[in-house]
Amino acid sequence: MSRFVLISPNTDFDARVRQALAGGLPGGLQTFAFVNPANPAELFANLNQERPEVLILGPDVPVEDALRLATVFDVQLPELSVILVGEADPNFVLLAMRAGIRDILSPAADPAQIRVLLERACQSFTTRSRTSVAKQPDSARGLVIGVFSPKGGVGKTTIATNIAIGLGRVAPMGVVIVDLDLQFGDVASGLYLNPEHTVTDAVSSSASQDSLVLKAFLTVHPGNIYALCAPRTPEEADDITPQQVTRLLEQLAEQFQYVVVDTAPGLPEVGLAALEQCTDAVWVTAMDVPSIRGLRSGLEILRRLDLLPETRHVVLNMADSKSGLSVQDVEATIGAPVDVSIPRSKAVAFSTNRGVPVLQDGRKDPAVKGLKQLVDRFDPAWRATAQKKLHRRVVV
Ligand SMILES: Nc1ncnc2c1ncn2[C@@H]1O[C@H](COP(=O)(O)OP(=O)(O)OP(=O)(O)O)[C@@H](O)[C@H]1O
Numbered sequence: 001m002s003r004f005v006l007i008s009p010n011t012d013f014d015a016r017v018r019q020a021l022a023g024g025l026p027g028g029l030q031t032f033a034f035v036n037p038a039n040p041a042e043l044f045a046n047l048n049q050e051r052p053e054v055l056i057l058g059p060d061v062p063v064e065d066a067l068r069l070a071t072v073f074d075v076q077l078p079e080l081s082v083i084l085v086g087e088a089d090p091n092f093v094l095l096a097m098r099a100g101i102r103d104i105l106s107p108a109a110d111p112a113q114i115r116v117l118l119e120r121a122c123q124s125f126t127t128r129s130r131t132s133v134a135k136q137p138d139s140a141r142g143l144v145i146g147v148f149s150p151k152g153g154v155g156k157t158t159i160a161t162n163i164a165i166g167l168g169r170v171a172p173m174g175v176v177i178v179d180l181d182l183q184f185g186d187v188a189s190g191l192y193l194n195p196e197h198t199v200t201d202a203v204s205s206s207a208s209q210d211s212l213v214l215k216a217f218l219t220v221h222p223g224n225i226y227a228l229c230a231p232r233t234p235e236e237a238d239d240i241t242p243q244q245v246t247r248l249l250e251q252l253a254e255q256f257q258y259v260v261v262d263t264a265p266g267l268p269e270v271g272l273a274a275l276e277q278c279t280d281a282v283w284v285t286a287m288d289v290p291s292i293r294g295l296r297s298g299l300e301i302l303r304r305l306d307l308l309p310e311t312r313h314v315v316l317n318m319a320d321s322k323s324g325l326s327v328q329d330v331e332a333t334i335g336a337p338v339d340v341s342i343p344r345s346k347a348v349a350f351s352t353n354r355g356v357p358v359l360q361d362g363r364k365d366p367a368v369k370g371l372k373q374l375v376d377r378f379d380p381a382w383r384a385t386a387q388k389k390l391h392r393r394v395v396v
């Protein structure tokens with residue numbers, strides 16, 4: 001069986017890859033000197049229905065052809081790890097990642113370097129196939145996780161960005177975070193991104209008709225996730241309709257294992273449209289009476305309208321045992337158990353200002369524990385075993 005496929009006419013490079021594999025990587029290599037980018041099906045036919053784990057494109061394959069092939073494979077074989085052999089110029093890296101290429105290898109790499117990269121590519125294949133297999137019983141659609149709260153400033157953006165970064169480890173490049181706080185969204189600043197394109201481009205007619213065009217409007221973040229940031233001005237945001245948001249989330253859920261949605265405070269029309277697309281809603285309250293009461297009223301209205309998604313996660317953020325309130329008080333007021341509690345923490349406030357979510361920089365902090373527990377609730381392995389514990393009492 002061919003675990004590795006190389007497309008390149010370069011026999012010297014082929015020999016180096018074979019040497020790298022002979023160093024202890026199991027599985028065979030099949031080399032094709034040329035694959036017509038207009039007819040990638042040819043490659044599948046030549047592979048006799050085998051599903052390779054790693055595809056190496058180049059050297060000596062024209063860049064446009066390589067990107068075109070990578071884009072097709074990204075859609076048809078999403079678990080496949082595609083490696084491009086070329087020079088890692090920063091502008092090109094971005095284009096390559098958008099096409100679904102997971103790594104870039106120098107044409108001058110020696111067998112030892114090639115081997116390290118192939119090992120990494122195999123690991124990434126295993127993670128991706130595990131998560132996609134685990135997800136299949138539900139449906140082919142990814143999870144759409146919306147983060148909501150009637151009151152502002154309770155930590156929605158902080159929580160949404162950390163969920164996305166945390167899930168980026170479970171499903172590298174299988175996560176997109178969408179900023180639907182269209183007027184004043186700050187996902188871009190929370191992730192230290194300077195996006196070239198925003199939700200405005202993503203709901204344009206060209207993108208809404210073609211998911212590959214849509215993918216080209218996403219911004220790649222170094223935490224192996226994609227981001228779709230809020231429009232640049234509130235005026236642009238006004239032109240976006242709830243129907244467009246519905247279509248956008250449908251498209252993203254077809255392409256990604258996880259779509260994480262940050263929302264504006266309150267329940268504006270765009271937020272309600274997003275809520276209807278969510279498989280999971282994360283409800284956030286801070287540990288103060290106005291935000292707890294706000295959440296109670298919000299949940300009551302949505303229950304009456306029958307708009308609550310099946311799976312609910314209640315998060316008590318900025319939890320503080322000295323606030324004069326207990327978890328029981330919070331639960332009694334909102335009429336639902338608190339599932340995860342995240343303590344007030346200086347590291348979190350600092351991380352917002354730096355644009356590096358706490359789950360990204362790997363520091364030890366009490367808030368990290370709560371955020372990890374929240375991320376675990378979306379891990380297919382956890383979900384399969386822990387449904388009974390979905391709503392377990394927390395202690396602050
Ligand atoms: N657990 C926490 N401990 C300390 N500070 C926190 C915590 N969670 C969030 N914050 C801080 O609170 C502020 C508001 O957080 P954030 O922007 O995430 O809230 P939000 O609900 O998205 O606000 P908005 O409604 O305006 O969009 C930020 O400065 C953030 O760093």
Ligand SMILES: [Mg+2]
Binds near residue numbers: 156157158181263
């Ligand atoms: Mg916010």
